[in-house]
Each structure stands twice: as structure tokens, then as C-alpha cells.
Amino acid sequence: MSSKKKKKLIDTKYIILIIIGIIIVLLSIFSFIVKDKRNLSKPEQILKDGIVFVENIILFPFKYVGNEISELYHLKDVYKENQILKSNLDRYDLLYTQNNELKKELKALREEMNIDYMLSEYEYLKASVINRNVGYWYDTITINKGSMDGIEKDMAVITSKGLVGKITKTTNTTSDVKLITSNNSNNKISIIINNGEEELYGILTGYNEKDNTLSIEGISSNSEIKTDSVVYTSGLNDLFPSGIIIGKVKNVEKDNYGLAKDVNITPTNNMSDITVVSILKRKDDKK
Amino acid sequence: MIFSIIIVSISLLLEALLSNYLPIFVGSQNFFIPMFTLVSLVIVFPYYNETSKFLKLCFIFGLIYDILFTNTIGLNITLFLLIGLILNFLDSALSNTLFSIIIKMVISIIVYDVLSYGILLLLNYLNYNVLVLLMKILKSLTLNVIYAIILYLIVGVIGKELKIKKLN
Incomplete structure (x- = not known):
């Protein structure tokens, strides 16, 4: 009877050790997986592109209706925006002239200082949001442009109103954007x-x-x-x-x-x- | 099996769709966080005779969830499998009435949220305080309880029509 009890105790110890071992192994794997710096593997990229493609086909009619409703919802702001635009229009000629003058000055300064490349020279690639923060803690959006369109990791993402975030993951046809509102410790x-x-x-x-x-x-x-x-x-x-x-x-x-x-x-x-x-x-x- | 795959797939797509449009209409203080994939897994569980088959379903949808939404291959697979095992454990204690299903759903959501938050916090991925976690759980429950009731009734009617056996 006592040997049985002893055997059972050892078994329980082993079970606890195995569970702890599994937890440690899983946490080690997760610590690698959740890193923003990690590149998606080829199978992951292919699977994601495939699933997103199917998702887009199925959800297309619903997204179309959703976008229409969203546009209707934003109609209430149109009058206000129009008033702001009208007031800005009066300054347009002045700004246009100023801009041309500044361009000339900038060109002359660059030639004088031998600067070939400036950080502010960027081209804008337009993309639509196809998924939005489903995982909640991750604070990301997925856009419909990927490495095939020249998107690379760490590129800045903006709207006409300002900064949105940076690219963290890319596949051939999609990219994930980490929002500036993310409370990630690396997001500084x-x-x-x-x-x-x-x-x-x-x-x-x-x-x-x-x-x-x-x-x-x-x-x-x-x-x-x-x-x-x-x-x-x-x-x-x-x-x-x-x-x-x-x-x-x-x-x-x-x-x-x-x-x-x-x-x-x-x-x-x-x-x-x-x-x-x-x-x-x-x-x-x-x- | 095919019946439950269709139900969970529809829930996954609905979750993706609502996550896109709810914040636009509700704003940044979003009080409705859909977790329909998890809810649908709880609803279809009574239609499985074998736990292994249900765990396969959890694995497949955990994988899709990882790839499509979070890019954390393995994390949601583990969490979904764990919830599958918890549902199996709860099955002996709770029946499959609507009330019991809602209790199981609430437990699943709490386990999922607490574990995903705990793991990400432990790995220094995020630095939200516990209050945010509690708020997130509360926000998750409102919409998902409504969805669970609707889905339970729909699945019940379709199940009867197709004569799919449900465990009591």
C-alpha cells in the first residue's frame, strides 16, 4: 500500500515537471513568434495570401454595402469640410506662389551643398484597409498592398490627417501596419x-x-x-x-x-x- | 463535421467583417468586441461525439485565426486547443441547455483573454494594466452573449432539419 502511494507521488511529480516543461517550451516559441521583427515564413505568406483572397471574395458584397453605409454616415461632415475648403481656397494662389519660390530656393541650396538625397522625398502608395485589429491586443490593421507593390518592413504609413503607424509584416499581396496607438513596449x-x-x-x-x-x-x-x-x-x-x-x-x-x-x-x-x-x-x- | 466547419467559418468571416465596420460607427470607445469564432466553437461542441475530432476543428481554426488576424502562428492554436479541452472537461459538469452554453462561452472568453493577455505581458509585448484586461472582457461579453443566443437557436433549428444528433 505504501509503495503504491510512493509510486503515485512520483508520477504526480513527473506530470507537474512535464507540464512546467511544456509551458517553458511554449513560452520560448511564443517569444520568438510574437516579435514584430520576425519575418513571415514562405508557407505563412502563401497561406495568408490564399486565405485573404478567399475572404475578400466572400466578403466583397458585404464590404461594398458596408462602405456605402460608411460613406453615408460621413455625409454629415461634408458641409463642415466644404466650409473649411472654401476658406482655404482663398489662400490657394498665395500658397502656390510661395511653394514655387520655396522649390526654387530648395533646389539652389541642394546644388550648393551637394545633397543628392533628402529624407522628405517620398512617393505615396495608396492602399485600402482589409482587416482591422481582430486580435485586439495587437493594434494592427491589414492593408491590400504587399511586397509585390514594393512595400517593405518599417515603411511609414500615413493618411491626409497624419501618422498612422509602420509596416511590420508583409506578404506578396498584404501588409500589416502597427498603429501608433499600440501600447507595445517597442513602439517608441x-x-x-x-x-x-x-x-x-x-x-x-x-x-x-x-x-x-x-x-x-x-x-x-x-x-x-x-x-x-x-x-x-x-x-x-x-x-x-x-x-x-x-x-x-x-x-x-x-x-x-x-x-x-x-x-x-x-x-x-x-x-x-x-x-x-x-x-x-x-x-x-x-x- | 462539415456542418460545424460551415458554422465556424461563417462566424470567422462575420468577426472579420464586424471588426472592420463596428469601430467606424461606434468610435474608439468600442463597447462591442466580436469573438464569434470562439463562440461558434462553444456552440458546435455538443454536436461532436469524439473529442479528438473537435480538437482538430479547434486546431484548424486556431491556425486560420493566427495567419489571418494576428500573425502569431501557434499562439491561437494553443489557446483554441486549450479551450477545446476545457469544454470537454466542463461537458461532464454542465448540460447543453442555452444557459449552460452561455456559461461555457463566458468561461471560454475569460480563459482566452486572460491567457493571451498574460502571455503577451510576460513576453514584454504589451504594457497595458489589468484594468484594461477587465474592461476588454466586459466589452467582449455584451455582443458575444447576443451572438451566442442567436447562433444557438439557428444551429438548433438547422440541426433538427438535418437530423444531426446533439449530445445532452
Whole structure:
């Protein structure tokens, strides 16, 4: 009887050890799998392209109706947008002339300084959103352009309103975009706050879902930051080109130690309402 | 088997469709997070005599979910298989009435959310606090309970028409 009990105890120990072993192995595999830097393997790419193709065919009529309803839903904003456009139209001639003058000046400066390539020279590739954040924690959208269209990892994705995110995964016909609202620990962006008189550098560190605000850290407590100051990319990390608008300052708080300021900004893009995006591609990247 | 594959496939497509359009109409404070694939797995479980066949179904749809939505091949396969095993375990304790199915669905959603959040947090992939997880679970339940009731009734009617045996 006692030997039976002893045997059972050993068996239970082994079972616990096996379970712990399986958990460790699984976590090791997952730690590799969930990395944004991981490239999709060929079988994964082929499977994803195939499944997305079938999904698009089946859902086409529903998506068509959905898009029509979405456009109708946005009709209420058309009058307001029209008024803004009308007011901007008056300044069009002036801006056109200014733009031409600046182009000439820029060309002359580039020739003088022997600059062959500028970070701001990008071409825009248009793409439509085909899937939106189904996994919830991943904060990604899938677009209908892939490596066959020249899309590569880490390219910046924008809309007319500002920065959306960056490309993390590509297949032949689709790409995944990690949104700037993702609370991923690797999702840090170098930014500039234009305070009117001075430019303050900081780092975009996270997103508060409740207030729909992005947080900026690393701003000196001596700096004066006005509400509604424009925040855009600094171009320092070489991932996003400089000058892409991210949002406007909503409020400023002192950090826990009183040494720096935490700035909350409202993103210019409504991340839940993105249907068409542009991918920034360097003009000399054509292959 | 084919009957349940069709039901789960439709739920998967519906989940993809609603995830695209719900945020547009509801906004960033989305109170309806569809998890229809998981709900449909709970609904079709009583139509399986053999657990191994049901686990195969969980594996296939875990794989599709991984490839199509999250790019984390293996993670959702593991979670779906685990939920399959939990459903099998709960089967002896709970019957297959609508009320029991909803309880099973709630347990499945909680297990899925807590485990996926826990794993991603452990691997330093995200840094949300636990409050966000609780809110996510609460948001998930509203829409999915409604979907579970509708699907339970539809599957029940179709099952009777096609004379597919359901375990009690």
C-alpha cells in the first residue's frame, strides 16, 4: 500500500515537471513568434495570401454595402469640410506662389551643398484597409498592398490627417501596419512639439484608450508648452521622415518626480475610422 | 463535421467583417468586441461525439485565426486547443441547455483573454494594466452573449432539419 502511494507521488511529480516543461517550451516559441521583427515564413505568406483572397471574395458584397453605409454616415461632415475648403481656397494662389519660390530656393541650396538625397522625398502608395485589429491586443490593421507593390518592413504609413503607424509584416499581396496607438513596449517614436517659438524634442511612449490620448515623456520641466501645439515626427530614428503630423497637445502634467513634464496629445487621425492609407516609399527605392 | 466547419467559418468571416465596420460607427470607445469564432466553437461542441475530432476543428481554426488576424502562428492554436479541452472537461459538469452554453462561452472568453493577455505581458509585448484586461472582457461579453443566443437557436433549428444528433 505504501509503495503504491510512493509510486503515485512520483508520477504526480513527473506530470507537474512535464507540464512546467511544456509551458517553458511554449513560452520560448511564443517569444520568438510574437516579435514584430520576425519575418513571415514562405508557407505563412502563401497561406495568408490564399486565405485573404478567399475572404475578400466572400466578403466583397458585404464590404461594398458596408462602405456605402460608411460613406453615408460621413455625409454629415461634408458641409463642415466644404466650409473649411472654401476658406482655404482663398489662400490657394498665395500658397502656390510661395511653394514655387520655396522649390526654387530648395533646389539652389541642394546644388550648393551637394545633397543628392533628402529624407522628405517620398512617393505615396495608396492602399485600402482589409482587416482591422481582430486580435485586439495587437493594434494592427491589414492593408491590400504587399511586397509585390514594393512595400517593405518599417515603411511609414500615413493618411491626409497624419501618422498612422509602420509596416511590420508583409506578404506578396498584404501588409500589416502597427498603429501608433499600440501600447507595445517597442513602439517608441521620436517627436517634436512646435511651441511657436521653440521646438521641443520628446518620445512618444504610450496610448491612453480611455482619453484617446498619446503620451509624451522626456520634456524638461522648464519648457513652456501651450495647448494645441502641433506635434510631429522628428525624423531622428530614421524610421519616420520628419514633419509628419501626429497630433495636438491636449494637456500637460508634471511627472511623479516633478523633474519633467508628461504631455498628452490628441491624435489627428481617428484610428478606428481608417479605410484608406498611404505608404511612404523612398523614390530611389524602386527595384 | 462539415456542418460545424460551415458554422465556424461563417462566424470567422462575420468577426472579420464586424471588426472592420463596428469601430467606424461606434468610435474608439468600442463597447462591442466580436469573438464569434470562439463562440461558434462553444456552440458546435455538443454536436461532436469524439473529442479528438473537435480538437482538430479547434486546431484548424486556431491556425486560420493566427495567419489571418494576428500573425502569431501557434499562439491561437494553443489557446483554441486549450479551450477545446476545457469544454470537454466542463461537458461532464454542465448540460447543453442555452444557459449552460452561455456559461461555457463566458468561461471560454475569460480563459482566452486572460491567457493571451498574460502571455503577451510576460513576453514584454504589451504594457497595458489589468484594468484594461477587465474592461476588454466586459466589452467582449455584451455582443458575444447576443451572438451566442442567436447562433444557438439557428444551429438548433438547422440541426433538427438535418437530423444531426446533439449530445445532452
